[in-house]
Amino acid sequence: MWPRIRHRLPGIHLTVGENLGKNLTQAGIEPAPKRNFRPAGKRLNRLSYAGGQHNTVRSLIAASIRQNASYEVYEEIGCVSSDGSTRRANIIIIDRQKDKGVILDPTIRFEMHEQQPQEVCREKQVIYEPCCQHLGAQYHITHWTVFGLMFGARGTIPRSTSFKIAMALRLGCKLCQPHQCICVGIADIYGYHALSCARSKGRIPRHTSLNDIIKRSLTSCGIPSLLEPPGISRADGKRPDGLTLIPWSRGKSLIWDSTCVDTLAPSHLPNTSRRAASAAELAVKKKVNKYAHLLDNYIFVPFAVETFGPWSHDAKVLVSQIGQILISITGDRRCTTYLRQRLSIAIQLGNAMSVLGTLPESSPLDELFLL
Numbered sequence: 503m504w505p506r507i508r509h510r511l512p513g514i515h516l517t518v519g520e521n522l523g524k525n526l527t528q529a530g531i532e533p534a535p536k537r538n539f540r541p542a543g544k545r546l547n548r549l550s551y552a553g554g555q556h557n558t559v560r561s562l563i564a565a566s567i568r569q570n571a572s573y574e575v576y577e578e579i580g581c582v583s584s585d586g587s588t589r590r591a592n593i594i595i596i597d598r599q600k601d602k603g604v605i606l607d608p609t610i611r612f613e614m615h616e617q618q619p620q621e622v623c624r625e626k627q628v629i630y631e632p633c634c635q636h637l638g639a640q641y642h643i644t645h646w647t648v649f650g651l652m653f654g655a656r657g658t659i660p661r662s663t664s665f666k667i668a669m670a671l672r673l674g675c676k677l678c679q680p681h682q683c684i685c686v687g688i689a690d691i692y693g694y695h696a697l698s699c700a701r702s703k704g705r706i707p708r709h710t711s712l713n714d715i716i717k718r719s720l721t722s723c724g725i726p727s728l729l730e731p732p733g734i735s736r737a738d739g740k741r742p743d744g745l746t747l748i749p750w751s752r753g754k755s756l757i758w759d760s761t762c763v764d765t766l767a768p769s770h771l772p773n774t775s776r777r778a779a780s781a782a783e784l785a786v787k788k789k790v791n792k793y794a795h796l797l798d799n800y801i802f803v804p805f806a807v808e809t810f811g812p813w814s815h816d817a818k819v820l821v822s823q824i825g826q827i828l829i830s831i832t833g834d835r836r837c838t839t840y841l842r843q844r845l846s847i848a849i850q851l852g853n854a855m856s857v858l859g860t861l862p863e864s865s866p867l868d869e870l871f872l873l
């Protein structure tokens with residue numbers, strides 16, 4: 503399973519077990535918000551609600567992986583540890599051709615610090631690796647890997663469809679049947695065409711969301727700013743995305759311009775397959791050239807990110823700087839993490855809108871509900 507993911511997601515390091523949870527969380531792939539999972543009725547206690555969240559996430563992941571017929575996927579499998587104690591593995595994925603098995607244990611935790619996903623992964627490995635011998639005998643598989651997959655409890659992907667698309671893109675699963683896109687090109691089964699389509703429906707909402715989040719985070723820092731400020735134009739006559747109305751550093755205001763480029767676009771693939779974030783860094787260079795004549799009077803930050811998660815160095819630095827100010831104001835050391843997650847989710851939602859935008863439209867059977 504994992505070599506295939508590496509093939510489809512160059513530069514994202516998904517093959518390293520400890521990074522899997524971290525990458526997914528940083529990429530904004532998180533469960534739907536509490537309101538979507540909250541069971542009806544006030545009598546249900548917090549425990550049952552947490553269990554409902556976990557079961558939904560588990561079944562969504564399992565359903566995504568089952569789309570690939572070459573894997574056997576089992577849920578909630580009882581197993582015996584080497585010390586004789588019994589365990590229950592959340593998801594078991596088996597690739598018989600390669601004689602490999604994976605124990606995948608999704609866990610929803612309230613985010614505490616950046617290293618938490620790696621800690622959760624190690625925690626799960628300690629629990630489930632002693633069970634591999636028993637599972638190996640049960641399923642006749644020799645090689646086993648354990649992944650503990652942490653999901654932030656503050657996830658804000660509102661629709662299960664968006665969540666499924668985010669998961670499928672990340673895992674390289676099939677998303678849809680091949681069909682004609684609105685650009686007249688062919689939308690592929692993995693949804694990759696949608697991300698770099700010239701008429702992508704997610705591009706503008708994603709761009710707007712990124713700028714809105716940056717502006718609002720600056721406002722939380724006590725720094726007023728304007729989007730699309732009049733009176734400032736770059737070499738080609740277009741305006742930057744945002745401007746702080748008071749100095750950001752060295753007596754100069756900050757101007758930023760955000761962009762989200764596709765990691766797997768055919769033009770970027772030769773670079774992104776060799777080095778993570780190379781498409782974002784290339785976008786940074788282009789932006790800097792466009793803003794060259796404004797660099798004397800303003801601090802310019804090209805906020806370049808990629809559809810599959812990598813961020814440019816400048817984008818990371820800006821978010822860290824804003825996060826530090828927020829921490830100094832609120833005292834909450836998780837501010838930077840929350841901001842990163844918010845931006846990551848905006849990217850994932852934009853990806854989902856792009857994929858859904860390629861599908862042909864059809865009128866619903868609303869009259870059925872009006873009878």
Ligand SMILES: [Zn+2]
Nearest residue numbers: 683685687699
């Ligand atoms: Zn298209």
